[in-house]
Amino acid sequence: MAMPAGEIEALIRAAFPDAKIAIEDLAGDNDHFAANIVSEAFRGVPRVRQHQMVYAALQGRMGNALHALALQTSAPE
Amino acid sequence: MTNPVFVEIQNSIDSSEVLLFMKGTPLFPQCGFSARVVQILKHAGVPFASVNVLENPEIRDGIKEFSNWPTIPQLYVKGEFVGGCDIVTEMYQSGELTALLTEKGVTQHAA
Numbered sequence: 295m296a297m298p299a300g301e302i303e304a305l306i307r308a309a310f311p312d313a314k315i316a317i318e319d320l321a322g323d324n325d326h327f328a329a330n331i332v333s334e335a336f337r338g339v340p341r342v343r344q345h346q347m348v349y350a351a352l353q354g355r356m357g358n359a360l361h362a363l364a365l366q367t368s369a370p371e
Numbered sequence: 372m373t374n375p376v377f378v379e380i381q382n383s384i385d386s387s388e389v390l391l392f393m394k395g396t397p398l399f400p401q402c403g404f405s406a407r408v409v410q411i412l413k414h415a416g417v418p419f420a421s422v423n424v425l426e427n428p429e430i431r432d433g434i435k436e437f438s439n440w441p442t443i444p445q446l447y448v449k450g451e452f453v454g455g456c457d458i459v460t461e462m463y464q465s466g467e468l469t470a471l472l473t474e475k476g477v478t479q480h481a482a
Contacts (some may be wrong), residue, residue: 341461342440342454349441357441362404364457 296324297359302352309351310335320364328364337369344368376433384447387420388477392434393444394425401425404456405444411463412446416480417472449475 299317306315306329313333320326329348336344344367349356356363384390389412395401397409397419412419424431424443435441438452446453448471453459462468472479 341458342452345454345458346439354441357435362442366457 297355298324299327302327302329302360302363305353305355306331306348306351309347314370320362325360326362327360328366330366332368332370334369336367341367374433376429377437380430380433380437383420383422384450387447388449388475389417389419389472390447391419391421391444392424392430392447393421394423396423397421402443404442407456408444408446408459411459411468415463415469415472417477418480448472448477451475 299319303315303317306313310331310333312335313331316330318328320328331348335347339347345365348365348367352360352363391397391405391408391412393400393402393405393408395405397413400406400409409421422430422434424434431443434443434445438445440452440455442455444456446455446459453468453471454462459468462471469479
């Protein structure tokens with residue numbers, strides 16, 4: 295199972311239009327990524343909830359097409 | 372009709388102060404992410420119970436719906452979902468995990 299980085303970014307961008315998104319392919323297999331997402335939508339939101347928002351944006355791919363996504367989420371400084 | 376798997380999950384969460392849903396066991400973790408959380412809990416000196424989701428496919432899928440979290444491992448402290456591997460790692464590094472455990476009155480032994 296794998297998923298191109300571009301598709302991940304597009305899905306996240308659709309849900310967080312203002313976001314700064316950096317995606318890194320950790321293993322070069324399109325299956326293990328790290329993503330750093332900075333968006334106003336995360337301001338004041340507990341970290342678990344922030345990650346749940348990102349998983350929702352990925353529309354069920356997390357844990358399926360996408361095996362591992364190390365998430366770093368934050369609001370702009 | 373309440374989901375029987377959810378009832379089983381709720382019972383196991385209620386019966387342990389710290390509960391880790393993981394792939395494998397603390398002695399033989401079957402996944403790097405699960406293994407990392409086990410290491411963190413050991414370093415933090417926190418006694419914990421664990422559920423090997425590989426032995427129970429219903430729990431493996433049920434817990435994802437129960438917590439609205441798509442991956443394993445999942446850590447629960449005093450009945451509250453704390454997070455997966457990333458969040459527990461981040462919290463441990465920032466000291467937030469120890470603070471949470473202390474606030475919740477969870478016993479911690481010096482590692």
